[in-house]
Amino acid sequence: MRFSDITQSIGNTPLVGLPTMSPDGYEIYLKLEGANPTGSIKDRVALSMITDAEDRGLLGEGVRILEPTSGNTGIALAAICRQRGYHLTCVMPSNTSEERRQLLTLYGAEIIDSPADQGSNGSVRMAQELAAADPDVFMPFQYGNPANPRAHEDGTAAEIIADLPDLAAFVAGLGTGGTVTGAGRRLKAHNPDVKVYAAEPQYGDLVYGLRNLDEGYVPEVLDADVLDSRIKVDSRKALAATRQLASREGIFAGVSTGASLAVAIRVCGRLPTGSKIVAISPDGGWKYLSTGAYDAGDVDDLSDDLENTLWA
Amino acid sequence: MASVRIPTVLRKHTNGEPRLAADGGTVGEVFDHLVTAHPGLGETLFDEGSLRGFINVYVEDEDIRYLDGLSTSVDGSDEIAIMPAVAGGA
Numbered sequence: 582m583r584f585s586d587i588t589q590s591i592g593n594t595p596l597v598g599l600p601t602m603s604p605d606g607y608e609i610y611l612k613l614e615g616a617n618p619t620g621s622i623k624d625r626v627a628l629s630m631i632t633d634a635e636d637r638g639l640l641g642e643g644v645r646i647l648e649p650t651s652g653n654t655g656i657a658l659a660a661i662c663r664q665r666g667y668h669l670t671c672v673m674p675s676n677t678s679e680e681r682r683q684l685l686t687l688y689g690a691e692i693i694d695s696p697a698d699q700g701s702n703g704s705v706r707m708a709q710e711l712a713a714a715d716p717d718v719f720m721p722f723q724y725g726n727p728a729n730p731r732a733h734e735d736g737t738a739a740e741i742i743a744d745l746p747d748l749a750a751f752v753a754g755l756g757t758g759g760t761v762t763g764a765g766r767r768l769k770a771h772n773p774d775v776k777v778y779a780a781e782p783q784y785g786d787l788v789y790g791l792r793n794l795d796e797g798y799v800p801e802v803l804d805a806d807v808l809d810s811r812i813k814v815d816s817r818k819a820l821a822a823t824r825q826l827a828s829r830e831g832i833f834a835g836v837s838t839g840a841s842l843a844v845a846i847r848v849c850g851r852l853p854t855g856s857k858i859v860a861i862s863p864d865g866g867w868k869y870l871s872t873g874a875y876d877a878g879d880v881d882d883l884s885d886d887l888e889n890t891l892w893a
Numbered sequence: 894m895a896s897v898r899i900p901t902v903l904r905k906h907t908n909g910e911p912r913l914a915a916d917g918g919t920v921g922e923v924f925d926h927l928v929t930a931h932p933g934l935g936e937t938l939f940d941e942g943s944l945r946g947f948i949n950v951y952v953e954d955e956d957i958r959y960l961d962g963l964s965t966s967v968d969g970s971d972e973i974a975i976m977p978a979v980a981g982g983a
Contacts, residue, residue, distance in 0.1 A: 756981030
């Protein structure tokens with residue numbers, strides 16, 4: 582395949598069967614978004630948000646881009662901003678992994694740290710304050726930008742329908758809610774019987790250590806009505822599934838993939854025998870090697886150690 | 894008795910307890926018992942009898958909004974988890 586520039590190569594990712602891990606009588610497929618140019622599903626979202634802002638004339642001379650992100654969106658934005666000549670600042674929790682910081686720095690993005698103990702809520706809040714104080718800043722704001730779910734409606738879901746038109750269920754993780762909302766809408770328009778499940782990471786206590794509940798945050802792009810259920814997955818289950826994926830299927834993925842895969846396996850029991858299920862693998866494992874998630878050792882011990890940093 | 898997992902941010906209402914046990918055949922009944930024992934929880938969890946929008950409650954890992962809400966039945970071995978909504982990593 583030949584492309585005129587890197588942004589043209591975003592999407593059209595592989596949909597790969599899991600013959601060993603699928604429960605008997607079911608077929609689970611993973612959509613490997615790690616195959617995108619910067620290594621995650623966020624290439625789709627970043628391109629959609631930047632193109633939308635350009636179309637609306639929001640990225641004129643002197644405008645700088647600012648975004649709260651724990652990594653993938655920032656890396657995707659940084660690559661596109663480099664290619665198109667925009668200046669990018671990312672606000673991210675201070676405990677995000679070193680690989681992500683290295684990549685952002687390589688792409689020329691600036692990083693502003695938000696407090697680790699406030700998780701992504703803290704990044705969102707800080708980015709909103711910074712953007713409000715500076716008229717030359719454009720914040721794409723993935724948590725509230727309709728161009729985020731649209732990337733999955735027009736891209737991710739359309740590709741799934743082309744590759745597996747008779748799918749029975751779809752599973753994706755909840756971060757901004759953009760994937761489940763956008764892809765879920767398109768898949769239900771294709772076939773109203775398709776079930777849509779969200780895998781919700783159960784973060785460590787530290788991530789929930791907010792000072793008060795008014796800081797609770799429900800992303801604007803999440804359309805909870807598209808979901809058939811929302812299932813939480815703790816670090817241990819997500820990590821166990823992620824490691825099995827490598828050892829049994831030869832797929833090296835990030836921990837969010839394990840969370841969605843655990844949910845896909847769980848919901849097989851409520852779907853007719855013969856059902857085909859698509860789960861999203863948002864990224865590969867490369868950026869998480871330094872967290873220790875893939876080290877030799879006992880999954881229970883590892884997940885206890887990693888609970889507060891694994892998902893960040 | 895069902896076991897209820899209390900998030901860090903609400904433990905100030907439960908004398909620091911991360912996990913409580915309470916009787917009840919539904920999530921609502923279990924919560925009634927909890928609130929009686931720990932009144933501070935009531936105002937944080939509920940707004941005029943409904944769960945607040947940024948409070949998510951799970952029975953055996955499933956969000957009760959997609960089950961029967963506060964009428965979702967529970968048995969003694971079930972774990973109910975209360976989690977505040979947070980922005981996910983992205």
